[in-house]
Amino acid sequence: MNSPFDEKIADLQGLVKKLQSQKNTLLKELDTVEERFEKMNQMYRKSFPIIIDSVATGEDVFSNTCRDLSQALKKGESEGRIAYILDQLKTAILKEEFVLPGGKQKKGLLSIFKKKDPFSFIDDYKQSYHEVVxxxxxxxxxKYTGKLDHITAGIKTAENPSDISEIRETVFSLIFGYISDTNQDRAKVNAFVQEVVGKILDIESNLDVGYQHTDTLLQSSDHFESVLESELKRLKQTSDMASNLDLLKIQVAERLAVIENALQKKQAKDKAIREYIEKERQLFKSGFTKLKQDLDEATRYSEELEKKLNLDQLTGAFNRRAYDKKIEDEMARFFRYGTGFSLLLMDADRFKSINDQxxxxxxxxxxxxxxxxxxPLLRQNDMLSRYGGEEFVVVMPETDLNGGREVAEKIRQTIEKLEFIYKKEKVKVTVSIGVSQAREGDKHPKEVFERADIAVYQAKANGRNQVIVN
Incomplete structure (x- = not known):
């Protein structure tokens, strides 16, 4: 008959075999992924230069930069060099004019904000919102395609800033809906929302520039009217002086009447334009103020959702979702810089019995x-998360096994002093803690976690309420 110790050894050996099998499976999967990545990388480096060469047909900055990118890909240059060329290409697309295949000239993205006449900003405004869409x-x-089609149709038929204001409201309504509905990573959602609202803010700022440009032209028109009125007075004086020349006086008087009539019509038209522009300016100012408020509200709303999605509702600790992101980040730092970290896995002892009793x-x-x-026993950059049920995980950046063991022991000693009174009966709780750290040869965060999990298992088997390092 086997002793309890022999049974534990057998269990552990079975667990080791299981982990070894999982390790072999993961290694095979990793080899497959790396092979697929290498094939895709080779395909991209062969195919992209062909596509790029077909676009780079001119002698402008855009085409020259495309040719540089094509050569870099063909030569297999470093990621840093390719990233640098891509930044140059982005700048060329934004700022420069370039020629597409077929000889069609394409304006840089930022060139659409250059004003050519007092009312061209409406068309520029519409084009900018097309970019946002x-x-x-x-x-x-x-699922957002229908709403985006509706916005596009509104942009095409927009004729004045009031129409564009409605489009802006519709866009923000869609963004708020997206923030509420999406299940994507909140950090990426925040970055995307900030990018979109930043573009809208730029558009609205450039509309104000359009109004200022219109004012400048109207001021120039006012100067012209002043000069014309002065000349009219001088012409009247000249006609009065020539009173003995009746024919000349009649001809000059007729011309004066025509000029004065035309001037009155022009003044009336300019007055109507000025009143219209002032009305639209006031509408824009109120809309712009609301836009900024909407931007702040969208940012706050997204941040609040991000916070709620990362917290465990019962304990207030970070949840599994937040832990997964944190451990991936720490593992990435470990791979890149060799910066180690420790992981503490805590499990409340006999917790099911406490719940049942x-x-x-x-x-x-x-x-x-x-x-x-x-x-209170952790540092500011440590993360405590509820992993599930009665399990908690502590991720400790830049901490070795000795440092992890010391903190784990402090936690264990603190928790074993806890007591609750239930119907005059004392209820005590303890924890078993497994400690592990990232080490050379690790390929995935799960390996660090599994070592801590085995240590917890050993602590439970040894009588609970203790710290085991693996």
Whole structure:
């Protein structure tokens, strides 16, 4: 008959075989992914230069930069060199005019804001919102296609800033809906929303420049009217002086009447234009103020959602979603810079018995107190997360196994002092903690976690309420 110790050894050996099998499977999957990546990389480096060469037909900055990119890809130059050329290409697209295949000239993105006449900013405004809609189309799900088509139709028929104001409101309504509905990574959502609203803010700012340009032209027109009125007075004086020449006086008087009539019509028309522009300016100012408020509200709303999505509602600690992102970031730093980190996996001992014997209210209170007592023992850059059920994970950047063990022992000693009173009966809770760290040869964060999980298993098997390092 096997002893309990032999049974534990057998269990551990079975677990080791299982982990070894998982490791071999992961290594095979990794080899497959790396092989696929290498094939895709080779394909891109062969195909992209062909496409780029077909576009780079001119002698402008855009075409020259395209040729540089093509050569860099063909030569297999470094990622840093290619990234630098791509930045130059982006600048050329934004600022320069370039020639497309077929001889068609394409304006740089930023050139659309250059004003040519007092009312051209309306067309520029519409074109800019088309750019915003295209950005939304390339990033949002298909379910937003109908709304984006509606916005596009509105842009085509827009004739004045009032119409554009309605388009802006519709765009913001769509963005708020996207923020509420999406399940994507909140950091990426925030970056995308800030990019879109930043573009809208630029558009609205350039509309104000359009108004200022119109004012300048109207002021020039006012100067012309002043000069013309002065000349009219001088012409009248000349006609009065020639009173003995009746024929000349009649001819001059007729011309004066024609000029004065035309001037009155021009003044009336300019007055109507000025009143219209002032009305639209006031509408724009109020809309622009609301735009800034909407931007702030959108940012706050997204940040609040991000915070809620990353917190465990019961304990207030970070949740599994936040842990997954944190451990990926730390693993990336470890791969790139060799910066190590430790991981503490805590499991409340006999927690199911506490729930069964005293009820879930006491069980929830135990979990909340574990978080409350653990947080003060951690540094600001450490992360404490509820992994699931009664399991908690602490990620400690730039900490070795000794540092992780010391913190784990402090946590264990603090938690074992906890007591709750339930119907005059003392309820105590303890934790078993496994400690591991990233080490050379690790390929995935799961390897660090699994070592800590094995250490917790050993702590439980050894009698619980202890710290084991693996």
């Amino acid at each position: 295209n950005t939304l189309r390339s990033n949002l799900d298909e 005293y009820g879930h209210a006491i069980g929830d209170k135990c979990l909340q107190e574990i978080i409350k007592r653990t947080l």
